Amino acid sequence: xxxxxxxxxxxxxxxxxxxxxxxxxxxxxxxxxxxxxxxxxxxxxxxxxxxxxxxxxxxxxxxxxxxxxxxxxxxxxxxxxxxxxxxxxxxxxxxxxxxxxxxxxxxxxxxxxxxxxxxxxxxxxxxxxxxxxxxxxxxxxxxxxxxxxxxxxxxxxxxxxxxxxxxxxxxxxxxxxxxxxxxxxxxxxxxxxxxxxxxxxxxxxxxxxxxxxxxxxxxxxxxxxxxxxxxxxxxxxxxxxxxxxxxxxxxxxxxxxxxxxxxxxxxxxxxxxxxxxxxxxxxxxxxxxxxxxxxxxxxxx
Amino acid sequence: xxxxxxxxxxxxxxxxxxxxxxxxxxxxxxxxxxxxxxxxxxxxxxxxxxxxxxxxxxxxxxxxxxxxxxxxxxxxxxxxxxxxxxxxxxxxxxxxxxxxxxxxxxxxxxxxxxxxxxxxxxxxxxxxxxxxxxxxxxxxxxxxxxxxxxxxxxxxxxxxxxxxxxxxxxxxxxxxxxxxxxxxxxxxxxxxxxxxxxxxxxxxxxxxxxxxxxxxxxxxxxxxxxxxxxxxxxxxxxxxxxxxxxxxxxxxxxxxxxxxxxxxxxxxxxxxxxxxxxxxxxxxxxxxxxxxxxxxxxxxxxxxxxxxxxxxxxxxxxxxxxxx
Numbered sequence: 001x002x003x004x005x006x007x008x009x010x011x012x013x014x015x016x017x018x019x020x021x022x023x024x025x026x027x028x029x030x031x032x033x034x035x036x037x038x039x040x041x042x043x044x045x046x047x048x049x050x051x052x053x054x055x056x057x058x059x060x061x062x063x064x065x066x067x068x069x070x071x072x073x074x075x076x077x078x079x080x081x082x083x084x085x086x087x088x089x090x091x092x093x094x095x096x097x098x099x100x101x102x103x104x105x106x107x108x109x110x111x112x113x114x115x116x117x118x119x120x121x122x123x124x125x126x127x128x129x130x131x132x133x134x135x136x137x138x139x140x141x142x143x144x145x146x147x148x149x150x151x152x153x154x155x156x157x158x159x160x161x162x163x164x165x166x167x168x169x170x171x172x173x174x175x176x177x178x179x180x181x182x183x184x185x186x187x188x189x190x191x192x193x194x195x196x197x198x199x200x201x202x203x204x205x206x207x208x209x210x211x212x213x214x215x216x217x218x219x220x221x222x223x224x225x226x227x228x229x230x231x232x233x234x235x236x237x238x239x240x241x242x243x244x245x246x247x248x249x250x251x252x253x254x255x256x257x258x259x260x261x262x263x264x265x266x267x268x269x270x271x272x273x274x275x276x277x278x279x280x281x282x283x284x285x286x287x288x289x290x291x292x293x294x295x296x297x298x299x300x301x
Numbered sequence: 302x303x304x305x306x307x308x309x310x311x312x313x314x315x316x317x318x319x320x321x322x323x324x325x326x327x328x329x330x331x332x333x334x335x336x337x338x339x340x341x342x343x344x345x346x347x348x349x350x351x352x353x354x355x356x357x358x359x360x361x362x363x364x365x366x367x368x369x370x371x372x373x374x375x376x377x378x379x380x381x382x383x384x385x386x387x388x389x390x391x392x393x394x395x396x397x398x399x400x401x402x403x404x405x406x407x408x409x410x411x412x413x414x415x416x417x418x419x420x421x422x423x424x425x426x427x428x429x430x431x432x433x434x435x436x437x438x439x440x441x442x443x444x445x446x447x448x449x450x451x452x453x454x455x456x457x458x459x460x461x462x463x464x465x466x467x468x469x470x471x472x473x474x475x476x477x478x479x480x481x482x483x484x485x486x487x488x489x490x491x492x493x494x495x496x497x498x499x500x501x502x503x504x505x506x507x508x509x510x511x512x513x514x515x516x517x518x519x520x521x522x523x524x525x526x527x528x529x530x531x532x533x534x535x536x537x538x539x540x541x542x543x544x545x546x547x548x549x550x551x552x553x554x555x556x557x558x559x560x561x562x563x564x565x566x567x568x569x570x571x572x573x574x575x576x577x578x579x580x581x582x583x584x585x586x587x588x589x590x591x592x593x594x595x596x597x598x599x600x601x602x603x604x605x606x607x608x609x610x611x612x613x614x615x616x617x618x619x620x621x622x623x624x625x
Contacts, residue, residue, distance in 0.1 A: 235616070236615065236616040236618070237616060237618040238616065238617070238619065238620065239618075263618075
């Protein structure tokens with residue numbers, strides 16, 4: 001018998017530790033946890049646990065409004081052309097992370113991978129479409145007015161300010177992009193309450209926004225229960241407009257409109273049932289949060 | 302914990318405040334005999350006090366108290382009589398929509414605006430405070446500083462905010478600072494004298510403690526953190542040191558001196574932290590506009606906004622308050 005050395009047995013390779021992402025809010029260009037410290041469990045379409053998302057409180061909403069107000073002066077003063085470029089940049093970065101978003105949407109909405117991928121395509125295209133509108137909207141809704149006097153008289157659209165948005169509940173990515181892009185491309189800043197049951201694509205979108213030249217505070221994303229937070233934003237005196245697209249409860253929608261009336265917010269009412277976000281969006285959302293300034297400029301003096 | 306920071310300031314050489322002012326050497330011995338400030342302990346104490354949560358009815362009381370303690374300030378080269386009058390209108394009735402909102406304690410202006418402010422405030426009970434003595438640098442001769450003070454008093458100022466000569470203080474010439482404060486105090490006559498330490502230029506906490514004692518010994522009615530023209534202005538740790546100094550001064554001399562925190566306090570949250578500090582260090586005796594003041598301009602709007610939030614239950618916005 002030949003002697004053989006006993007070789008040390010190879011230790012089993014340790015399984016790698018999971019590195020899980022903490023889902024946080026997106027406020028003022030940063031990713032804070034909810035001030036309240038709360039979170040809630042998010043499941044996929046079949047009820048399997050996916051992640052814990054931050055559950056925003058009214059104070060997070062308040063902070064988000066402060067951030068949006070702070071960002072407004074700089075963002076609205078940028079040239080429309082520049083804002084278009086920034087929104088196009090969001091589309092570019094989103095396109096680069098296509099597979100990640102397709103997977104997120106697939107899990108969140110329970111779609112086939114093909115359908116989810118098509119939704120991400122549509123979201124990117126929607127951003128590009130709105131980016132193109134940035135420096136054209138004034139030509140469509142602005143005008144030079146014939147007046148009976150020695151004046152150049154022209155009307156130009158201006159952003160209304162801080163827009164609060166209750167994002168669509170069903171369409172977690174395309175719906176979100178379709179309500180946020182038209183609000184910001186015209187120079188508004190926004191505070192968005194994302195889909196309650198499907199917040200994960202929105203959180204991933206926050207990472208895209210943070211890395212695509214969008215100044216901090218222009219878009220603020222709050223995950224959590226809109227029925228809890230929306231009333232605080234609707235009554236907030238420093239919010240200039242509110243888009244109720246994602247509110248399905250008619251009674252709540254009415255209450256929010258009543259609360260919003262106190263400082264004469266511009267209101268976009270919810271539709272009876274959620275829109276088909278794949279359809280041609282038209283220019284309605286672009287012009288919903290614009291104000292018109294008319295200037296009388298004397299001539300011949 | 303406070304007591305461990307400074308309990309007996311006279312232990313160093315057994316000097317008492319009355320002995321301290323007998324000669325320049327005695328003054329120096331006394332001031333350098335004050336125990337050093339425990340920097341870490343002081344900052345930890347401030348951090349603990351800042352974590353108190355003041356809500357609902359307590360918050361409402363605190364907000365009203367803070368409003369009534371404000372010296373509404375405008376100290377800009379571009380001040381106009383119109384701006385001072387607008388500020389006076391705001392001082393008398395900070396929230397025009399709510400008659401229950403208290404008025405502020407005083408208006409703080411440059412000497413040439415005192416007459417305008419007096420005329421605008423009338424008999425409203427809001428005091429007029431004037432900065433004087435070559436504010437904010439204080440780099441002028443004593444004769445000019447005294448003339449500056451007399452001018453402001455003659456124009457009707459109820460309170461004079463003077464600056465100390467930081468150059469003399471930092472070079473150790475305490476007697477000069479002491480004499481100057483005494484002279485200005487005399488020039489003030491009936492008017493209250495607030496002495497600005499400009500803690501942002503005093504470098505160390507020990508110096509803040511020494512300067513506080515020096516000013517109180519020289520006859521200051523109030524000691525004030527800063528001019529607001531130097532950063533950092535009022536910070537919670539230096540204010541705590543000054544609060545402890547006035548507490549210990551009353552214990553040893555029997556005379557109560559007020560404290561004014563000025564500069565950089567712009568939110569209601571900050572203001573409430575200062576009130577907590579006053580309450581915990583000095584107690585009720587100082588929780589009064591006669592004994593504690595905020596020197597501020599932006600703070601008032603935030604207090605009003607928080608106050609409105611409490612009464613209406615909805616968040617306010619800066620659009621609904623005047624800029625100045």
